[in-house]
Amino acid sequence: MKRALIIDDEPLARDIIREYLKGNEDIQIIDECADGFEGVKAIQQLKPDLIFLDIQMPKINGFEMLELIDTPLQIIFTTAFDEHAIRAFDKNAVDYLLKPFSKARFYQALEKLNQNVPAPVKELTEEASASLERQDRIVVKEGSRIRVIPVARIRYMEAADDYVKIVTDEGAFLKNRTMAFYEKALNAFRFVRTHRSYIVNTHLITRIEPYEKEMHLVILSTGERLPVSKSGYARLRAELGI
Amino acid sequence: MNSLFSEKKLLIYFEAWWLLVMLMQFWILRQSGFDNFHSLADSVISALVLGLLSFLFSDTMKYYVPRKEKYGYVLGAALLICLAWLGLVWVGFYILFPEGDPYFDFLKKSFGIRLGAGFLLLSSQIMFSLLLYSDKDQKEMEERKAEADRLNKEAELFKLRQQLQPHFLFNSLNSISSLIISNPDRARVMLQQLSDFLRGTVRRNEEILVPLEEELAYLELYLEIEKVRFGHRLQTRLDCAEELKHYTLPPLLLQPVVENAIKFGLYDTTGEVLITLKVLHTEKGLVIRVTNPYDPETVAPSKGTGFGLASIRRRLFLLYSRNDLVSTREADSLFVTEILIPS
Numbered sequence: 001m002k003r004a005l006i007i008d009d010e011p012l013a014r015d016i017i018r019e020y021l022k023g024n025e026d027i028q029i030i031d032e033c034a035d036g037f038e039g040v041k042a043i044q045q046l047k048p049d050l051i052f053l054d055i056q057m058p059k060i061n062g063f064e065m066l067e068l069i070d071t072p073l074q075i076i077f078t079t080a081f082d083e084h085a086i087r088a089f090d091k092n093a094v095d096y097l098l099k100p101f102s103k104a105r106f107y108q109a110l111e112k113l114n115q116n117v118p119a120p121v122k123e124l125t126e127e128a129s130a131s132l133e134r135q136d137r138i139v140v141k142e143g144s145r146i147r148v149i150p151v152a153r154i155r156y157m158e159a160a161d162d163y164v165k166i167v168t169d170e171g172a173f174l175k176n177r178t179m180a181f182y183e184k185a186l187n188a189f190r191f192v193r194t195h196r197s198y199i200v201n202t203h204l205i206t207r208i209e210p211y212e213k214e215m216h217l218v219i220l221s222t223g224e225r226l227p228v229s230k231s232g233y234a235r236l237r238a239e240l241g242i
Numbered sequence: 243m244n245s246l247f248s249e250k251k252l253l254i255y256f257e258a259w260w261l262l263v264m265l266m267q268f269w270i271l272r273q274s275g276f277d278n279f280h281s282l283a284d285s286v287i288s289a290l291v292l293g294l295l296s297f298l299f300s301d302t303m304k305y306y307v308p309r310k311e312k313y314g315y316v317l318g319a320a321l322l323i324c325l326a327w328l329g330l331v332w333v334g335f336y337i338l339f340p341e342g343d344p345y346f347d348f349l350k351k352s353f354g355i356r357l358g359a360g361f362l363l364l365s366s367q368i369m370f371s372l373l374l375y376s377d378k379d380q381k382e383m384e385e386r387k388a389e390a391d392r393l394n395k396e397a398e399l400f401k402l403r404q405q406l407q408p409h410f411l412f413n414s415l416n417s418i419s420s421l422i423i424s425n426p427d428r429a430r431v432m433l434q435q436l437s438d439f440l441r442g443t444v445r446r447n448e449e450i451l452v453p454l455e456e457e458l459a460y461l462e463l464y465l466e467i468e469k470v471r472f473g474h475r476l477q478t479r480l481d482c483a484e485e486l487k488h489y490t491l492p493p494l495l496l497q498p499v500v501e502n503a504i505k506f507g508l509y510d511t512t513g514e515v516l517i518t519l520k521v522l523h524t525e526k527g528l529v530i531r532v533t534n535p536y537d538p539e540t541v542a543p544s545k546g547t548g549f550g551l552a553s554i555r556r557r558l559f560l561l562y563s564r565n566d567l568v569s570t571r572e573a574d575s576l577f578v579t580e581i582l583i584p585s
Contacts, residue, residue, distance in 0.1 A: 009472070009475075009508075010413060010416075010417065010471050010472060010473075011473045012417040012421060012470070012471065012473075013413070013416055013417065013420065015420045015423075016416070016419060016420035016423065019420070019423045034475075034512075056409060056509070057509070058508055058509045058510070058512050059509070059510070059511070059512055059537075080408065080409050080411075080412035080416065081408045081412055098412070099412050099413060099416035100412065100415045100416040100418070101416075148539070
């Protein structure tokens, strides 16, 4: 018997999964959630084996929610139109159901449950969220609180072992992602990788000063002084057009 | 083409011009002491032949307008024509006058001045036609371009109106699928509403302006569907005075604005969401004000405008050639979108 959670913001979309599962002995629905915040909380408390997950939801989308989950679990995506994004999960998610889906198709997905092992979801989300529309915010967890940080509020990012430290106006947060991922993802927002360990919001740069040999320093309007490597300086000049 | 230069008038100007040339030559010859007969014969033959040649030359340019870099060849051709003209005049005199007439001497002596004057007359005539026809050519090209632009614009407008959110369609179908099991009667109602909504999208595409009343009814249909999807979370309030309902506006404009507000409101907050729409009439035109709640914490202020407004802005630009008809502002956790329909 698997314990399942339905996470979808539309009540009727949740109902149909309940309806389809009526009389099924293998899966028990333990709760329903109407958004990603509730989803994170319910997953932490109830530790389900399986989630039915919608992508487009209030506040944080399905992928962003998965970024905040530590426990491995099985995922069946249910979505209207994000097929291309879910394809990134093809091997790791159990299946994806395109709404509206038939009962036969639903049970086909359930059959795959036994062949699939619960996936460590964290690594999967990078690729998926990169293929979703332009990401203009970052979701972080601060204790039990979830924060959604608009990209414009980020001052800079710093490499910290396996994590990336995101420094914002409201403090610093750690996120389990790579510098390379953010270098690419934030390029459209005029963030530049100035150094192996730093990505800087160019909107905040007030000055660039020479420093030691071949090195420079950027000074942000918020006061930080950050190192710029030789290749970082070239990227910075290209971005700022100087 | 402008009426000053219509074909018929042009011919009259042309004839008058050569008549004037003829009279001037006659007068000069008379002043120089030649008799009436010789003066008249010379001026009539010269002006008639050169006028005819110039007419033929200009007329060909109606069909073939040389490019700017070919103007040198045109002048060269004009010089050749002038030489041919003098030859023809000579032949004319041979037919009219007996051999040994002293006038032939004068013809020989005045060869240089005749060539110069003829060339000037002919080339100015050609230049005039050249300007006229290349101007005409350009006007035609501009007209073609304007026509192509108009077609492009229409196609783009059609596409913009046609834009249907796949999320909306498939999620609505999913809701219907769910209701079929739990509440078949409501499923039937919703299916009907969805059909009417889609039919409205297709049918109203052809119309340029529709009454506000119709647009509001169409909007209500859309809101009914969305309310089934989102349940109690979505609340709406439409506010439009009765006397404003006969005003007209481009079709399929309100719904995308409201759709944007719903998306923005519903996906940026978690509680209940109130979307309001108010229609006002000002001296500038009809103002439609849509509000939705948002979370100032998560939306960057600079970027806070909804995602779907770009296409509405584009449509209004294509229709009214104005870029300032869509405006947005934030006030107390409310996002306000205003659309101005110029009267």
